[in-house]
Amino acid sequence: MITFSGVHKWFKSLHVLNDINLHVLPGEVLVVCGPSGSGKSTLIRTVNQLEPISSGTLIVDGKDLADKNTDINKLRAEVGFVFQQFNLYPHLSVISNITLAPIKIRSTPKAEAEEQAMQLLTRVGLAEKRDAYPLQLSGGQQQRVAIARALAMKPRIMLFDEPTSALDPEMIGEVLAVMKDLALTGMTMVVVTHEMGFAREVAHRVAFMAEGIILEEATPEEFFLRPQHPRAQQFLRQLLTPMQM
Amino acid sequence: MEPLLDFSVISDNFTYFMIGRFPHGPLGGVGLTLYLAVVSCILSFFGGLLLALLSISRFSIVRYPALAFINLVRGMPLLMVIFWMYFLMPALLGKVAENTTVIMALTLFTSAYMSRIVIAGIEGIPKGQTEAAVSTGLTSWQVMLYIILPQGLRNMIPSFVNQFVSLIKDTSLAFIVGVSELTHVATQINNRTMAFPTEIFIFIAVVYFILCYAFTTLSRWLEGRLTWSKAM
Numbered sequence: 255m256i257t258f259s260g261v262h263k264w265f266k267s268l269h270v271l272n273d274i275n276l277h278v279l280p281g282e283v284l285v286v287c288g289p290s291g292s293g294k295s296t297l298i299r300t301v302n303q304l305e306p307i308s309s310g311t312l313i314v315d316g317k318d319l320a321d322k323n324t325d326i327n328k329l330r331a332e333v334g335f336v337f338q339q340f341n342l343y344p345h346l347s348v349i350s351n352i353t354l355a356p357i358k359i360r361s362t363p364k365a366e367a368e369e370q371a372m373q374l375l376t377r378v379g380l381a382e383k384r385d386a387y388p389l390q391l392s393g394g395q396q397q398r399v400a401i402a403r404a405l406a407m408k409p410r411i412m413l414f415d416e417p418t419s420a421l422d423p424e425m426i427g428e429v430l431a432v433m434k435d436l437a438l439t440g441m442t443m444v445v446v447t448h449e450m451g452f453a454r455e456v457a458h459r460v461a462f463m464a465e466g467i468i469l470e471e472a473t474p475e476e477f478f479l480r481p482q483h484p485r486a487q488q489f490l491r492q493l494l495t496p497m498q499m
Numbered sequence: 500m501e502p503l504l505d506f507s508v509i510s511d512n513f514t515y516f517m518i519g520r521f522p523h524g525p526l527g528g529v530g531l532t533l534y535l536a537v538v539s540c541i542l543s544f545f546g547g548l549l550l551a552l553l554s555i556s557r558f559s560i561v562r563y564p565a566l567a568f569i570n571l572v573r574g575m576p577l578l579m580v581i582f583w584m585y586f587l588m589p590a591l592l593g594k595v596a597e598n599t600t601v602i603m604a605l606t607l608f609t610s611a612y613m614s615r616i617v618i619a620g621i622e623g624i625p626k627g628q629t630e631a632a633v634s635t636g637l638t639s640w641q642v643m644l645y646i647i648l649p650q651g652l653r654n655m656i657p658s659f660v661n662q663f664v665s666l667i668k669d670t671s672l673a674f675i676v677g678v679s680e681l682t683h684v685a686t687q688i689n690n691r692t693m694a695f696p697t698e699i700f701i702f703i704a705v706v707y708f709i710l711c712y713a714f715t716t717l718s719r720w721l722e723g724r725l726t727w728s729k730a731m
Contacts, residue, residue: 304630331636341631345650354645355635400631407635 255280255411255442256301261310263296263466270296272466274310278411283443285453285474288463289489294446297463298413301444302333315410331359334404338416340396342388342403348375349384352403360407367406374402378432394425398432405436412436414445450493454478462486508695509702512688516702519679527679529706535598535670535680539605540663546606547613552643555618565614572611578672580604585676601673609666616658620651653725660718664711671707681706 256278263271270293278284286294299305301314303326312319315332343351352371356362362370375381378398388396397417404412414433418426430452437443437456447453453460453474460477462470462485469483481487509516519527526534553565572580584604588595624647632642674683685703689696 302634304634327633327636327638330634333634335631335634337627337631339627341625341627343628343631343646343650345653355632355637358641358645359636403631403635 255282255315256444257311257313258297259311259313261300261307261312263293263300263305263308270466271300271307274468276461276468276471278442278444280442281440282458283437283441283445283456284459284461285457286444286446286461286463287448287450287453287489288469292463293466294463295415298415298444298446301411301413302330302335304335327359331355331407332410334401334407334409334412336397336400336404336412336414336417338419340388340393340400340420342396342400344388347385347387348380348391348399351388351399352406355403356406371402371406374405375399377405377435378402379428392425393421394428397421397425397429401429401432401436411442411444414443414447416446416448418447418449448493450478450490462489464489504698504701505695506698506702508688508692508698515688516681516684516706519684525679528684529681529710531598531678532667532670532680533710535601535605535673535678536663536667539602539609539670540666542602542606543609543613543662543666544659546610547617550610550614551617551621554614555621569611569614572608573615575608577604577608577669578675580608581672581676597673597676597678601670601676601678605666605669605673608669609662612662613659616655616662617651619658620655621647623654624650656718656722656725660715663718664714667710667714668707 256276258274258276261271261274262269272293274297276284286297288294296305300307300312300319303319307319314329317324317329319326319329342348343354346354349368349371352374353362353364353367356367356370357364372381372384375384378401380395380398380402383391383395383399388399391399401417417433418429421429426449430449433443433445433452434456445452445457455474457474460470460472460474461468462477462481462483464485470477470481470486472482477486478490481490516528518530519525521527521530525531550565550569553561554569556562556565581601581604584600584607585597588600588603621643628646628650629642632646633639637645670680671682673680674686677683679687681703685699689699692699
């Protein structure tokens with residue numbers, strides 16, 4: 255579904271992605287974790303070309319991103335992206351946030367798009383908020399609307415860039431629950447997160463990154479019980495016992 | 500003892516101050532001032548929008564001329580732009596009405612300033628909005644049309660109002676090329692009556708003030724109604 259082969263990325267002289275080789279299978283949930291500044295967000299943002307790569311090959315849903323014939327807008331429509339800061343459109347109601355892209359891009363009739371949007375809102379537990387505006391919602395509710403907005407395009411892949419990092423602790427659970435439901439439907443997902451509970455429970459595979467390199471790739475059981483790389487061991491120790499740093 | 504000020508010159512010529520010789524002749528006075536301001540405002544809104552979009556274009560072949568034009572016009576006094584249009588337009592296009600000349604000059608001048616307001620408004624929208632929109636597959640034009648401009652334009656309203664208030668006052672420069680707007684009418688009456696310059700110019704000062712103040716008040720009310728969320 256997503257294949258990185260020898261991908262590098264530089265921001266000027268900063269080597270943010272260093273020889274990334276990664277293969278995400280259809281229906282797989284991959285969690286990417288690692289310390290801040292390790293390149294996780296950049297990695298996920300390259301998948302829908304929010305960040306172009308410097309060298310290497312990146313193939314998403316069978317299409318080579320470097321190929322001039324790849325219609326990037328069309329590809330992005332097939333890849334849902336959920337942001338840390340939600341990025342809902344503040345001037346549009348919840349329902350319009352969700353229906354905008356289907357109506358404008360897929361030319362879905364308005365009534366049909368709204369019906370689908372209501373199904374999605376029901377799925378994320380926010381049907382009664384259809385006419386609310388994003389800024390009237392809590393962070394957790396906004397993020398669930400953002401997930402519904404991404405799903406409205408019926409994407410084949412969903413990318414989550416630290417979806418719970420901007421949330422108050424009591425709202426993290428509701429968002430993770432929606433993501434877990436989504437994983438159970440067989441959606442291909444790449445999730446950058448610090449929620450190790452989610453990784454352990456939902457992920458099929460965990461990739462650990464530091465300084466732009468994928469240091470370890472393993473099943474959750476392997477990764478949490480027997481991390482191989484010293485950096486991963488250190489990272490997990492710090493996550494579990496943050497006070498002893 | 501004679502009164503210090505005698506405003507009968509105003510009441511005697513009130514209609515002339517307000518609408519010139521209209522409806523038996525051309526519109527003048529306050530009527531023409533408003534006409535020049537409103538028409539130039541509408542045109543320069545679109546002019547400013549166009550210039551702004553051109554000057555943030557990906558293509559340098561349109562970006563550089565647009566930027567050059569904006570900087571050139573902003574570096575010139577309005578009076579000079581009016582003279583330029585007044586002498587240049589007839590040379591290029593044959594006979595052109597003075598009103599049109601002045602509207603063109605005001606539009607060119609104000610468009611350049613409007614474009615800076617639009618650019619600032621566009622740049623003020625967080626990058627995440629664009630990223631979210633392109634991530635759903637919208638093209639950059641659709642993002643501009645449905646996401647950036649609707650939010651940006653609302654933020655620009657206060658600056659637009661400033662610009663329009665300036666525009667109302669700037670129309671007074673049209674008197675230099677013989678367009679009979681309020682200031683021109685005032686100088687005419689002053690030249691004819693000779694004795695009441697203080698009264699006449701106090702009066703038109705008050706009229707300009709009322710026009711500008713009324714517009715500012717109206718737009719503040721409008722702004723309140725357009726706010727999409729009190730929570731912001």
